[in-house]
Amino acid sequence: MSDVLPEEVTALAEAVGPEPDELVEEMDARAEREGFPTVGPAVGGWLALLARVVDARRVFEFGSGFGYSAYWFARELPADGEVVLTEVDRDELEDARTYFERAGLADRARFEHGDAIETVTEYEGPFDVVLVDNEKSRYVEAFEAVREKVREGGLVLADNAVTAGPIDRTDVLALLSGESVEASDASRGIADYLGHVREAEGFETALLPLGEGVAVSVRRD
Template identity: 30%
Template sequence: MREREYVRSLFGKEDDVLKSIAPGLEERDMPQISVPPEVGKTLYLLAKMSGAKRVLEIGALGGYSTIWLARALPESGKVVSLEISQKHADFAAENVAKAGLKERVTFLVGDAMQSLDTLARKGERFDFFFIDADKPNYINYLEKVIQLSEPGAVITADNLFQHGRIFDDQDQAPSPRTIRQFNEQIANDPRLESMLLTIGDGLGVCRVKEKK
């Protein structure tokens, strides 16, 4: 689409580290499913404007979105990134180090639901979240991150259009079916104020309401 290419050319500019991630994924036979540059820039701006200091990311892959998020934080800020694959986490850590952000990012390798439970038991709290992992667990992830959120925290989630699959009601595969439910939930959940941005493959943006 002309609009997407126009936005990307003006607002989604990448430096050498970000540009190197896609070729690196290909060399390592990893999936090419990083967010596009314009979504990375949007995440950066949302984290920056919200004043985020502690970010929780679910799904690191090659660290592309991790770098955008870490760059939005103050020097004392922290990104905790959950990744099920040690191979992916190692490559992400390599890229984060190249970007000079090693001190701001911690990778936790393993099942994300178990990692989320561990963080909750430790009393950890975050003010910004990015969900970009296995789609059938999105609703479970949403519940967990709400539990881990500070009042007013921002929750973002990628791939909420499923490349158009959500619009085909005959497609009842686990991913599009769950994402339809997820979209309905963030639209109607009384704990959240939400919007679905028509950028990339659909980026959900939610704000956790303060308790009265």
């Protein structure tokens, strides 16, 4: 169950969204079994839709785990498209590679082991979609590292914009409102990010309150 929406609403979002395939169902089962955080099929469907809306050809992810969100993106890319997966855990990255190979999508993916913010400096833009899902305290750093590489009309998506683990959305809202509260580093990181993109020149941001919350920022110029 999502901590953002009632279970029935999440189930409805999943029912209306794109149909998960057998590999998505397998990864969902793994996430449930291992307690591994993924965006889930409701948000995965939105990632796929947003990629399709902006006619995405190149996607970059800050933090990919075993490839769940990247797989939703990859299914929407053209044959010559590219999604860049980054992950500090080598085993998880290799699992992602295996999933992509089984799906016949490995030729449209690049698997980068190491720090995502260091990795993005090695890439030139433009990117059509960027997903920020690394350490919450480094979200602003990730955004600044990639913002000039996002094309006009492209998207920067940030997961966990409402909740996840040590993130307290009440604290996030209080911090955004300028209040002084004792909050976790993760909550402060999310509040800093939301405040930063809200004021970022050339970007417009809205919140998708599904899953654990996704901040959607579009580059206007």
